[in-house]
Amino acid sequence: MERIPILKMGDFLLVTIQVDLYDQLAENLESDLINTISKYSSKGVLIDISAVSIIDSFMGRILGNIAVMSKIMDAQTVVVGMQPAVAITLVELGLSLNGVISALNVEKGMELLRSKMHTSDNEEQDYDDDNEQ
Amino acid sequence: MERIPILKMGDFLLVTIQVDLYDQLAENLESDLINTISKYSSKGVLIDISAVSIIDSFMGRILGNIAVMSKIMDAQTVVVGMQPAVAITLVELGLSLNGVISALNVEKGMELLRSKMHTSDNEEQDYDDDNEQ
Numbered sequence A, B: 001m002e003r004i005p006i007l008k009m010g011d012f013l014l015v016t017i018q019v020d021l022y023d024q025l026a027e028n029l030e031s032d033l034i035n036t037i038s039k040y041s042s043k044g045v046l047i048d049i050s051a052v053s054i055i056d057s058f059m060g061r062i063l064g065n066i067a068v069m070s071k072i073m074d075a076q077t078v079v080v081g082m083q084p085a086v087a088i089t090l091v092e093l094g095l096s097l098n099g100v101i102s103a104l105n106v107e108k109g110m111e112l113l114r115s116k117m118h119t120s121d122n123e124e125q126d127y128d129d130d131n132e133q
Helices: A023-040 A057-072 A084-092 A106-123 B023-040 B057-072 B084-092 B106-123
Strands: A006-009 A012-016 A044-048 A076-080 A101-103 B006-009 B012-016 B044-048 B076-080 B101-103
Touching (some): A012 A023, A023 A057, A044 A106, A057 A076, B006 B023, B101 B106
Parallel strands (some): B076 B101
């Protein structure tokens, strides 16, 4: 399959990564995600990697890219379901996933995003509303 | 990857099918799903097939099996995100997916499950609580 589905859940988007990411797939995921954030004015992106048992520097970079792109679009990225071995590998690869917040599972990730939304709602109100498609 | 991740979202479970199901994978999914329903006393299963562009009778049977198994475990199955071409193929294959309810997307599927939960809560209160693991 050529595309990873992006599921809209209220204010957030959920992406489950089940297949090995190669260049084209990763590129499609990035652009699809940005477009979907813009379309629905999503405030958060949950990336479930519980099915990922082997991670390499490419995948680490993709996750980092997504986090940075989403941040620019005013959406927070949370990576959920990371297997312990994957966390060890990431550190050994020297990837600290800057800008990416982690949560143990989707439920905790959603809670985290909701709490962050409430905090940022109080702090800043200056996002533009012209990104409807 | 050998297993399709099952995400717990409150009272429901979410499964995103992104890869072609073969025998072993489908068998694993069925047993994992039943075990997870039992573990969390889940009341509903959402199966997202938005990434599935080609469906065959095997996949149709698996969806039907999951619906029947979940029903026995007192959980309702909702298939979401079906592509129009897939719906056409299913009918042409003579598979009407008995026992499977459909919804356009995950959000609508969740609403449907919630409304069904409220209805059944009023009707029956006789589920057993001894399925904690």
